[in-house]
Amino acid sequence: MSYKIFKINEDLKEFMPQEVIDLEEKATWGNPKRGVMDLPYAKELIEEHSLCAGCPESAAFRYILASLPNPEDTIIVNSTGCTSLVFPHIALHTVHSLFGNQNAVASGIKRVLEWRFPDKVKDVVVLAGDGATVDIGLDMTLQSFFRQEKITTICFDNEVYANTGGQESGMTVKGHVFKMAPKGKQWDKVPMWQLAIDSGCHYVVRMTVSSPKKVEKVIKQAIYVAREVGPTYIHLYTPCILEIGLNSDDGLEEMRRTDKERFKFFEYMTDEAKEVIQRKKEEGLL
Amino acid sequence: MQKTEHVQYNRAGQRVVSPDYLLFEAPREKQFMTGSEVVKEAVKRASVDASVSYPITPQSEAAHLIGELWVEGYVGVYFRGESEFGVMSEIAGCAMAGARTITTTSGPGTLRAMENFPMWAGSRLPIQLVLMARGVNAPLTIQPDNLEISFLLDTGCMIWHAETAQELFDMILAGFVVAEQPDVHVPLITAIDGFFISHTREAVMLPPDDIALPPYNPYKSPMVPLDMEMAPGRFLRDPYVMKSNYISYAAHTSWQFEVRAAIERSRPYAKHYLRGLIEEFGDPEAEIVFVASGTAAAQAKEATLMLLHEEGIKARVVRLKTIRPFPTQELIEALRGAKYVFVPEFNVIGWLEREVRRALYGNLDVPVIGSPRVAGGMTMPPEFIVKEILQFLGKEVKHVV
Ligand SMILES: Cc1ncc(C[n+]2csc(CCOP(=O)(O)OP(=O)(O)O)c2C)c(N)n1
Ligand code: SF4
Ligand SMILES: [Mg+2]
Numbered sequence: 001m002s003y004k005i006f007k008i009n010e011d012l013k014e015f016m017p018q019e020v021i022d023l024e025e026k027a028t029w030g031n032p033k034r035g036v037m038d039l040p041y042a043k044e045l046i047e048e049h050s051l052c053a054g055c056p057e058s059a060a061f062r063y064i065l066a067s068l069p070n071p072e073d074t075i076i077v078n079s080t081g082c083t084s085l086v087f088p089h090i091a092l093h094t095v096h097s098l099f100g101n102q103n104a105v106a107s108g109i110k111r112v113l114e115w116r117f118p119d120k121v122k123d124v125v126v127l128a129g130d131g132a133t134v135d136i137g138l139d140m141t142l143q144s145f146f147r148q149e150k151i152t153t154i155c156f157d158n159e160v161y162a163n164t165g166g167q168e169s170g171m172t173v174k175g176h177v178f179k180m181a182p183k184g185k186q187w188d189k190v191p192m193w194q195l196a197i198d199s200g201c202h203y204v205v206r207m208t209v210s211s212p213k214k215v216e217k218v219i220k221q222a223i224y225v226a227r228e229v230g231p232t233y234i235h236l237y238t239p240c241i242l243e244i245g246l247n248s249d250d251g252l253e254e255m256r257r258t259d260k261e262r263f264k265f266f267e268y269m270t271d272e273a274k275e276v277i278q279r280k281k282e283e284g285l286l
Numbered sequence: 287m288q289k290t291e292h293v294q295y296n297r298a299g300q301r302v303v304s305p306d307y308l309l310f311e312a313p314r315e316k317q318f319m320t321g322s323e324v325v326k327e328a329v330k331r332a333s334v335d336a337s338v339s340y341p342i343t344p345q346s347e348a349a350h351l352i353g354e355l356w357v358e359g360y361v362g363v364y365f366r367g368e369s370e371f372g373v374m375s376e377i378a379g380c381a382m383a384g385a386r387t388i389t390t391t392s393g394p395g396t397l398r399a400m401e402n403f404p405m406w407a408g409s410r411l412p413i414q415l416v417l418m419a420r421g422v423n424a425p426l427t428i429q430p431d432n433l434e435i436s437f438l439l440d441t442g443c444m445i446w447h448a449e450t451a452q453e454l455f456d457m458i459l460a461g462f463v464v465a466e467q468p469d470v471h472v473p474l475i476t477a478i479d480g481f482f483i484s485h486t487r488e489a490v491m492l493p494p495d496d497i498a499l500p501p502y503n504p505y506k507s508p509m510v511p512l513d514m515e516m517a518p519g520r521f522l523r524d525p526y527v528m529k530s531n532y533i534s535y536a537a538h539t540s541w542q543f544e545v546r547a548a549i550e551r552s553r554p555y556a557k558h559y560l561r562g563l564i565e566e567f568g569d570p571e572a573e574i575v576f577v578a579s580g581t582a583a584a585q586a587k588e589a590t591l592m593l594l595h596e597e598g599i600k601a602r603v604v605r606l607k608t609i610r611p612f613p614t615q616e617l618i619e620a621l622r623g624a625k626y627v628f629v630p631e632f633n634v635i636g637w638l639e640r641e642v643r644r645a646l647y648g649n650l651d652v653p654v655i656g657s658p659r660v661a662g663g664m665t666m667p668p669e670f671i672v673k674e675i676l677q678f679l680g681k682e683v684k685h686v687v
Contacts, residue, residue, distance in 0.1 A: 095512055
């Protein structure tokens with residue numbers, strides 16, 4: 001619809017919590033140019049988070065939500081994991097259904113919304129952990145790419161099953177000792193960004209969330225391309241500071257370090273994606 | 287013709303009529319069809335928004351035919367998913383986004399999809415699953431057997447069991463109406479015994495195909511549809527469900543009770559649209575009673591006639607149309623005066639026998655005999671049922687099956 005759904009009935013305003021009133025009055029709605037620069041001034045779409053203090057996933061959440069070009073018509077699909085505890089704090093329609101089925105649920109939502117609202121843009125964005133995206137849900141992640149679903153998939157790669165207490169995942173680097181890999185992981189980190197390319201994604205990025213402006217640009221590009229062309233995939237390194245033994249204020253440093261090595265910024269786009277991104281730049285939206 | 291002040295059309299261009307008109311009043315014409323074809327005919331008149339499919343015998347043909355309806359413009363969204371687990375999640379997404387949805391599966395597909403069913407119920411999605419029951423592995427089987435229904439009994443979904451293709455047609459239409467009531471709004475599994483119904487042709491009476499059910503209104507749902515057309519509900523913003531504390535435990539408990547209560551609240555609607563939760567067949571005075579559902583009930587009816595005409599033994603059938611909700615009160619009433627209750631079934635464990643025993647325990651003192659029972663694709667000819675009864679009664683068995 002529009003951000004008008006956040007308008008509060010005047011007669012009821014005095015009973016509403018301040019956070020809800022702020023959503024109406026101070027959040028950025030109806031402005032595709034919104035971005036991370038609004039963070040200090042605007043009401044954020046995320047109220048609180050229940051992650052560990054200093055968890056880089058919380059920074060990723062804030063940057064992503066601040067960068068959505070069309071929050072008033074964006075539906076977010078998530079999965080089970082540390083991040084699933086955060087979604088109820090988001091002021092948009094979000095859904096948690098099962099662990100690993102996020103891209104299947106998102107496919108159904110997107111197709112029905114396209115059919116129900118042919119004249120409106122409804123963006124569907126998937127946010128899930130590495131276990132959800134690459135291990136238990138890999139089939140559904142890739143199949144949604146094969147089917148060319150017009151959704152944006154964002155993976156929070158912390159290289160571990162964090163929420164269940166630090167077990168090895170497919171995204172753990174070879175040799176790392178985690179629970180269930182007591183002798184160290186025996187095989188390589190899954191090159192998920194490459195699988196995304198091979199499976200038909202039109203825009204693929206691998207990065208850390210050390211640079212908010214960069215995250216904003218990538219999120220917007222991915223959503224614009226998904227809207228018009230087909231699936232897009234963003235692979236974010238959000239280190240689990242708890243499981244790798246870092247302090248609350250070490251997350252950013254860890255990401256800056258890996259910016260120079262295994263999470264060096266990597267971007268891929270098809271010609272169709274390039275065309276969309278070019279056009280959006282000309283329109284002043286990027 | 288029904289008199290309406292404003293004639294309304296659905297997106298397929300069919301005239302919208304009331305459920306009562308479509309089910310009870312519209313003129314009907316006789317057709318000769320399989321159960322799979324009947325699914326198509328029901329979906330065609332149901333203003334369905336979305337369907338997702340996956341191949342498995344014996345439900346594949348019904349799923350193909352829903353695809354044809356999509357091509358013809360009667361269904362809005364249709365595609366083949368990657369597996370039954372994927373399909374049941376995709377159809378959940380469709381329902382969350384505000385669509386009237388239907389899908390189909392069988393046996394191993396049901397088990398592959400299992401984690402989704404309680405999720406559908408807990409998310410209050412009125413998805414309709416047409417279940418064409420077949421055996422489950424191992425050993426590999428594709429034969430009729432309804433063991434899978436027992437796995438679904440406690441998923442929080444309503445379960446109806448059709449006896450004939452005609453009943454399947456009517457149940458699919460009634461099913462959307464009942465499942466989508468705002469005070470019900472839980473999934474419905476419309477089960478049939480695979481092959482027996484899906485693959486055999488029988489006479490069915492169908493209303494015209496230029497009329498259809500009123501479209502689904504997602505804004506009457508007790509849960510906010512995920513389309514950003516309404517403010518997010520407090521359910522989404524209050525994270526109590528996610529916290530490990532007493533409030534979260536209490537919330538989860540009461541939510542599970544609420545899902546079961548919603549199934550209970552479907553009773554009056556189901557009673558109206560199915561014309562009762564049970565059907566009674568045969569001599570009401572008979573002391574030998576079969577309690578059955580689906581194809582087993584059809585076979586028991588035939589056996590009842592054979593017992594009467596060939597052996598002079600009076601028997602009757604109490605057929606259950608709904609399994610969830612379970613028609614406990616109706617069953618107790620119907621079984622007053624019964625001397626023996628036989629529960630014929632197409633599965634090895636006798637889930638209906640268990641259900642019947644539980645319903646009668648402390649209410650009615652009558653022996654319940656879990657027999658005859660076949661499985662793995664075996665058929666249950668009426669002669670076989672007659673033989674079991676005669677043997678039980680210590681009478682001479684003339685027919686040899
Ligand atoms: C079917 C199923 N299997 C296992 C689990 C247990 N589980 C819950 S969260 C989780 C870990 C999630 O890992 P990831 O997706 O990497 O997210 P993270 O917690 O690391 O952010 C697991 C294994 C589950 N909820 N459901
Ligand atoms: S366990 Fe790791 S990933 Fe989860 S919230 Fe804590 S730091 Fe973040
Ligand atoms: Mg992880």
